[in-house]
Amino acid sequence: MDLTTDYMGLRLRNPLIASASPLNSDIGKLRALEDYGAAAVVLPSIFEEQIVAERREFERRTEEVAASGFAEAQSYFPTYDSYGFEPERYLDIVRRAKEAVGIPVIASLNGITREGWTDYASALEQAGADAIELNIYFIPADLSMTGRDVEQRYLEILRLVKASVAIPVAAKIGPHFSAIGAMARALADEGANALVLFNRFYQPDIDIATLRLSMDLELSRPAEIRLPLLWIAILYGRVPAALAASTGVESADEVFKYLLAGADVVMTTSSLLRHGVSHMKTLLDGLWALLAARDIDSVEEVRGRMSQQRLRDPTAFERANYIQMLQGYRVPDAV
Ligand SMILES: Cc1cc2nc3c(=O)[nH]c(=O)nc-3n(C[C@H](O)[C@H](O)[C@H](O)COP(=O)(O)O)c2cc1C
Incomplete structure (x- = not known):
């Protein structure tokens, strides 16, 4: 069975990737994930806020020393690189991850503004990251901002x-664009080597007992694959970027579905947090079994088989199906 997969030029032994989460900052867990079959790992994100905060702190201290008038004090002042702030620790995790595992290590850079942090990508490259996943987690709460403004921000x-950087860059985006297809194409034209579909937005709830916002993080459920599945099926073969499915994988069934829709790789976090890192092997064995039961010899054979391009009735992914679904719903007798 040939499960090998190309993802943004990275040659992977199979299409399963452990997506960004704190689980992947533990070197022992990364080794275990590799042992259990993960083809690549995405490290948890380093955030723009962390990078910018460190730079501000550096500038503040430099100014303090300069203002003190003791020029020689500068030499006692630690250099930028020797700070033990978050960004330096993150680079250390990248280096240690690269030493610990043989599979590709993808660093995750997370931010929303144009200035003061994007050059940190080159430090990630120098630390040995095989690729960068760029997560732009932006909520346009400014009501004067138009869809075009938001899109331009992503592209810039x-x-x-x-x-x-010279290493590949994947763009991890949310589903809240008016025209995901055009946005996907624009990102690919801007150089995105892959699109990770989708970022999961964590919306706050209201705790009615305390009248506070509750920010508890719920793990995903398999029903959530439908939105990324729809868009992967529509985009397959139509954008010059690899497609990574992210959200809702619980069993090998979801992995298989995503491949059928056209995903190059399939990522999972919730299932690993729920069942432990050994679940990676359960997914991999399950995928193998699903393919073997259908006499399929490679993932290449199934990839995109249920995409919009390959279906006999491509409108099934569009409005026709929606009308059919609504009108075909049987109201239970008991209602
Ligand atoms: C506890 C936790 C931490 C996460 N941290 C990050 C992160 O640092 N960067 C990121 O891009 N995504 C992060 N994610 C999102 C996951 O990478 C993934 O996109 C999302 O959980 C949907 O996939 P899933 O359904 O397999 O969980 C996190 C998710 C969870 C549950």
Whole structure:
């Protein structure tokens, strides 16, 4: 059975990737994930806020020393690189992850503004990251901001990151664009080597007992694959970027479905947090079994088989199916 997969030029032994989460900052867990079959790992994100905070702190201390008038004090002042702040620790995790595992290590860079952090991508490259996943988690709460403004912001951030590195860059985006297809194409044209579909937005709830916002993080459920599945099926073969499915994988069934829709790789976090890192092997064995039971010899054979391009009735992914679904719903007798 040939499960090998190409993802943004990275040659993977299979299409399963452990997506960004704190689980992947533990070197022991990364080794275990590799042993259990993960083809690549995405490290948890380093955030723009962390990078910018460190730079501000550095500037503040430099100014303090300069203002003290003791020029020689500068020599006692630690250099930028020797700070033990978050960004330096993150680079250390990248280096240690690279030493610990043989599979590709993808660093995750997370931010929303254009200035002051995107060049950190080159430090990630120097630390040995095989690729960068750029997560732009932006909620346009400013009501004067138009859809075009939001899209331009994504594209500019991507352009800056791409300009800083030679390694592949994946753009992890949410589903809240008016025209995901056009946005996907624009990101690919701007140089995104892959699109990770989708970022999961964590919306706050209201705790009615305390009248506070509750920010508890719920793990995903398999029913959530439908939105990324729809868009992967529509985009397959139509954008010059790899497609990574992210959200809702619980069993090998979801992995298989995503491949059928056209995903190059399938990522999971919730299932690993729910069942432990050994679940990676359960997914892999399950995928193998699903393919073997259908006499399929490679993932290449199934990839995109249920995409919009390959279906006899491509409108099934569009409005026709929606009307059919609504009108075909049987109201239970008891209602
Ligand atoms: C506890 C936790 C931490 C996460 N941290 C990150 C992160 O640092 N960066 C990121 O891009 N995504 C992060 N994610 C999102 C996951 O990478 C993934 O996209 C999301 O959980 C949907 O996939 P799933 O359904 O397999 O969980 C996190 C998710 C969870 C549950």
